[in-house]
Amino acid sequence: MLEEDIESIPGIGPKIAKQLKEAGYPTVESIAVTPPKEIMEKTSIGFNTILKIQQAAREMFSASFKTAQEVYEQRQSMKKCTTGSKNLDHILGGGIETHALTELIGEYGTGKTQICLTLSVTAQLPTYKGGLDGNVVFIDTEGTFMAERIYQIASAHGLDPAEAAKNIFVARAYNSSHQCLLIDHLFEFCKERNAKLVIVDSMISHFRGEYFGRENLAERQQKLNRYLHKLIRLAEAYGIAVVITNQVQASPQTFYGDPNRPAGGNVMAHACTHRIILRKGGKGTRLATVIDSPSLPEEKARFKITENGIEDAEEK
Numbered sequence: 518m519l520e521e522d523i524e525s526i527p528g529i530g531p532k533i534a535k536q537l538k539e540a541g542y543p544t545v546e547s548i549a550v551t552p553p554k555e556i557m558e559k560t561s562i563g564f565n566t567i568l569k570i571q572q573a574a575r576e577m578f579s580a581s582f583k584t585a586q587e588v589y590e591q592r593q594s595m596k597k598c599t600t601g602s603k604n605l606d607h608i609l610g611g612g613i614e615t616h617a618l619t620e621l622i623g624e625y626g627t628g629k630t631q632i633c634l635t636l637s638v639t640a641q642l643p644t645y646k647g648g649l650d651g652n653v654v655f656i657d658t659e660g661t662f663m664a665e666r667i668y669q670i671a672s673a674h675g676l677d678p679a680e681a682a683k684n685i686f687v688a689r690a691y692n693s694s695h696q697c698l699l700i701d702h703l704f705e706f707c708k709e710r711n712a713k714l715v716i717v718d719s720m721i722s723h724f725r726g727e728y729f730g731r732e733n734l735a736e737r738q739q740k741l742n743r744y745l746h747k748l749i750r751l752a753e754a755y756g757i758a759v760v761i762t763n764q765v766q767a768s769p770q771t772f773y774g775d776p777n778r779p780a781g782g783n784v785m786a787h788a789c790t791h792r793i794i795l796r797k798g799g800k801g802t803r804l805a806t807v808i809d810s811p812s813l814p815e816e817k818a819r820f821k822i823t824e825n826g827i828e829d830a831e832e833k
């Protein structure tokens with residue numbers, strides 16, 4: 518399906534195809550899942566033409582009703598990417614899921630980036646070893662992507678470190694607009710490079726830093742929402758696993774329970790398929806808890822960060 522040229526969509530000639538490709542919609546899937554208004558803003562194609570093209574694209578992509586049994590069978594064929602820790606994989610139902618958006622939430626030093634680095638290696642493993650048999654796109658917004666860690670983690674997983682490093686495409690995003698621009702190009706880039714895992718570490722830090730104060734909150738949330746949904750469409754259309762990281766912010770209104778809550782409010786909470794909270798545990802271990810997942814029970818797992826990436830920590 519991915520190989521299907523967009524010119525095979527009824528109603529698309531070479532001129533329209535060129536515009537769509539240049540605007541970052543190079544496949545039938547990317548056209549089928551994008552809101553028409555977004556395509557209108559990025560091309561000079563008329564609204565009615567876009568609607569017709571999209572309807573044809575959706576028919577080719579079979580984005581229509583399915584039986585629950587078909588949906589079930591599709592879910593069974595979803596791949597899971599190992600995190601390197603069996604405990605953590607277990608609470609995730611086998612690992613990080615494709616076709617979905619997984620959010621890692623935690624304070625500084627809880628292991629969000631270390632999990633992302635480990636996944637960048639394990640995603641390259643063949644599926645029988647718990648990988649996705651694909652390449653990786655890593656959007657680094659904080660300048661914390663440490664390439665030397667990739668070499669260490671790849672060795673630990675039996676991969677040639679230099680080869681593994683060649684399969685990870687890293688972009689440093691300098692501000693939120695740059696981050697959004699990079700996300701805009703993912704439909705094209707992921708197809709070109711056979712990416713099966715996309716990481717945005719962190720999704721929120723530029724937004725929090727740039728849109729300061731109450732008066733800018735609505736605009737910030739709207740933009741964040743738009744790009745989270747773009748990532749979901751990418752995950753679903755191409756069968757990619759998307760992982761984003763998020764911070765926690767102190768919430769002064771809390772009288773009981775954990776005073777820290779995930780940043781990004783409802784927009785973030787609603788967009789992410791699986792949310793995982795990370796905390797520091799005893800003896801240098803880390804504790805992960807799944808929250809708000811439509812398919813996973815709320816369970817805890819203990820892991821540790823080592824030279825080899827993420828590994829199991831003994832249960833106490």
Ligand code: GTP
Nearest residue numbers: 623624625626627628629630631632661822823824
């Ligand atoms: P922020 O991005 O600051 O919010 O934190 P984070 O959640 O991304 O934390 P990160 O994943 O960077 O985890 C940092 C922790 O990993 C620190 O406690 C480091 O000591 C630990 N760490 C990083 N590299 C290594 C390593 O090679 N060996 C070991 N044992 N620990 C490491």
Ligand code: MG
Nearest residue numbers: 629630631661
């Ligand atoms: Mg980090």
